Amino acid sequence: MTRRVVVTGLGVVAPNANGVRDFELALRKGRSGIRTNEKMIESGFGSHVAGVPEGIDELAESYFSADLLLAMNSGHRCAAIAGVDAWTDAGFARPDPDADEVDWDTGAVLGTGIGGMDTIAKSVVPLTDAGRVRRLGSVAVEQVMSSGVSARLSGILALGNQVTTNSSACSTGSEAIAMGLERIRCGLAKRMLCGGAEGVSHYIWAGFDAMRVLCRRFNDAPERASRPMSATAAGFVPSAGAGILMLESLESAQDRGTRILAEVAGSAINCGGQRGGGSMTAPNSDGVRRCIKAALADARVAPEEVGAINGHLTATSADPREVDSWAAALECSPSALPPITSTKSMIGHALGAAGGIESVACVLMLQGGFVHPSINCEDVHPEIEPYAASIPHAALQTPDLRVVVKAGFGFGDVNTCLVFRKWSE
Amino acid sequence: MEKTEIFDRVVEILTPYVKNQEALNGVSLTTHILDDLKVNSARLVDVVLEFEDAFNLEIDDDDVDTVETVGNAVELIQAKIGQ
Numbered sequence: 001m002t003r004r005v006v007v008t009g010l011g012v013v014a015p016n017a018n019g020v021r022d023f024e025l026a027l028r029k030g031r032s033g034i035r036t037n038e039k040m041i042e043s044g045f046g047s048h049v050a051g052v053p054e055g056i057d058e059l060a061e062s063y064f065s066a067d068l069l070l071a072m073n074s075g076h077r078c079a080a081i082a083g084v085d086a087w088t089d090a091g092f093a094r095p096d097p098d099a100d101e102v103d104w105d106t107g108a109v110l111g112t113g114i115g116g117m118d119t120i121a122k123s124v125v126p127l128t129d130a131g132r133v134r135r136l137g138s139v140a141v142e143q144v145m146s147s148g149v150s151a152r153l154s155g156i157l158a159l160g161n162q163v164t165t166n167s168s169a170c171s172t173g174s175e176a177i178a179m180g181l182e183r184i185r186c187g188l189a190k191r192m193l194c195g196g197a198e199g200v201s202h203y204i205w206a207g208f209d210a211m212r213v214l215c216r217r218f219n220d221a222p223e224r225a226s227r228p229m230s231a232t233a234a235g236f237v238p239s240a241g242a243g244i245l246m247l248e249s250l251e252s253a254q255d256r257g258t259r260i261l262a263e264v265a266g267s268a269i270n271c272g273g274q275r276g277g278g279s280m281t282a283p284n285s286d287g288v289r290r291c292i293k294a295a296l297a298d299a300r301v302a303p304e305e306v307g308a309i310n311g312h313l314t315a316t317s318a319d320p321r322e323v324d325s326w327a328a329a330l331e332c333s334p335s336a337l338p339p340i341t342s343t344k345s346m347i348g349h350a351l352g353a354a355g356g357i358e359s360v361a362c363v364l365m366l367q368g369g370f371v372h373p374s375i376n377c378e379d380v381h382p383e384i385e386p387y388a389a390s391i392p393h394a395a396l397q398t399p400d401l402r403v404v405v406k407a408g409f410g411f412g413d414v415n416t417c418l419v420f421r422k423w424s425e
Numbered sequence: 426m427e428k429t430e431i432f433d434r435v436v437e438i439l440t441p442y443v444k445n446q447e448a449l450n451g452v453s454l455t456t457h458i459l460d461d462l463k464v465n466s467a468r469l470v471d472v473v474l475e476f477e478d479a480f481n482l483e484i485d486d487d488d489v490d491t492v493e494t495v496g497n498a499v500e501l502i503q504a505k506i507g508q
Contacts, residue, residue: 066441070471097444098463137471 009090009246011082015051027372032223047214051239051348075199082242105190107161110150111172113352118201169410173355178267195356197242228342239348243356266299272413292329295417313342320383334386454496
């Protein structure tokens with residue numbers, strides 16, 4: 001028998017709100033967190049807009065000791081705040097940093113797409129090139145190692161099960177959840193903190209701007225710049241933050257008598273092999289469809305049971321093909337597609353954190369019985385027009401919402417699909 | 426520079442790295458930086474860089490190895506300032 005896995009805690013740091021309650025309000029209202037970014041202007045970017053979570057440093061100072069803060073770059077700060085929030089939301093107290101107890105039953109798969117680029121750019125490269133390696137001090141390695149985000153969280157929470165960082169570009173956060181699900185199902189852990197984090201840094205975003213995949217046409221109207229599924233979509237808006245879920249075996253959650261927020265009913269991870277239209281930067285649609293179908297099969301959920309779709313939907317030219325793939329995978333006509341929404345329309349594309357933050361949104365929608373709006377696509381893309389009735393421009397009240405499917409796709413033609421179900425025995 | 430002035434500045438620099446904040450209340454020249462203040466040994470590298478900036482001097486790696494107590498740090502800095 002496969003162990004059932006549930007979500008017992010959530011933590012989020014996002015451009016449009018920090019903390020689960022404020023994030024839910026922002027989602028319901030369709031609040032954009034996209035703002036003008038001075039660093040991008042100064043550095044000659046074509047795009048001048050980004051999604052930066054507000055007040056991270058002040059929040060971090062209220063959460064962590066001076067000693068810890070000295071070694072935390074912005075990705076670490078987002079990860080640690082969201083991780084601690086998910087931990088306490090699941091009913092646990094923060095452990096005494098001086099105590100020796102370790103929680104051997106809880107681990108973490110906490111991913112990042114790019115890692116400590118801000119530390120590399122601001123200290124490692126300039127100090128090394130200047131022959132001043134010694135000035136790097138002790139904190140450079142832990143900030144630039146890919147596993148820095150998960151290592152940081154495990155130290156704060158004394159996690160003793162597997163603690164690792166996955167990286168699969170923009171599919172990272174979703175993939176982390178699928179990996180944690182698998183570990184708990186296998187009986188190797190009772191609980192896994194899973195999701196993704198990405199730091200705030202124009203150095204992370206620069207290469208995307210050079211590729212001309214960032215939105216440049218709405219520099220004067222930041223809140224309108226992230227436009228998934230729109231006829232005037234002009235590229236994605238880069239952003240940052242963290243979204244972390246406490247996944248827990250149903251048995252453990254029931255033994256603790258803790259509140260259950262949703263069930264992670266199934267998942268699938270695959271790669272399109274960079275064939276059949278797929279490439280380093282574009283998905284093979286066959287791979288996407290197989291991934292969605294495999295996740296539904298894993299969850300034993302029939303296509304007609306899907307109540308809402310939280311797409312990858314970044315506001316690039318890939319959106320129309322993604323929407324077609326959803327309909328194909330769910331074997332439905334365009335007019336029968338369930339409500340489809342893009343969290344990125346409000347928060348931009350948080351890269352390695354995207355799947356984590358957007359999965360938090362999925363759980364909140366199941367709990368609250370709503371589908372958040374997909375903003376900035378009143379002018380639906382002509383190729384998406386047949387699906388127009390399925391795109392909510394304001395929050396939908398859906399008290400009977402039972403299944404939300406989330407997908408994340410990444411450079412390298414990698415895909416993850418997650419199936420979240422409203423909790424019931 | 427007076428020894429007490431160096432001591433105060435050394436303690437100020439150590440403060441954010443101290444895990445046992447209670448031990449700071451009774452800090453003296455004989456307070457052990459790792460054992461009493463519970464500073465993470467890896468962070469001594471950063472503490473030394475801050476000493477160098479604060480007192481405008483250079484401390485080589487061999488000298489760093491002689492520092493165990495707050496007093497050792499104060500004496501080392503005082504000697505370097507005098508050179």
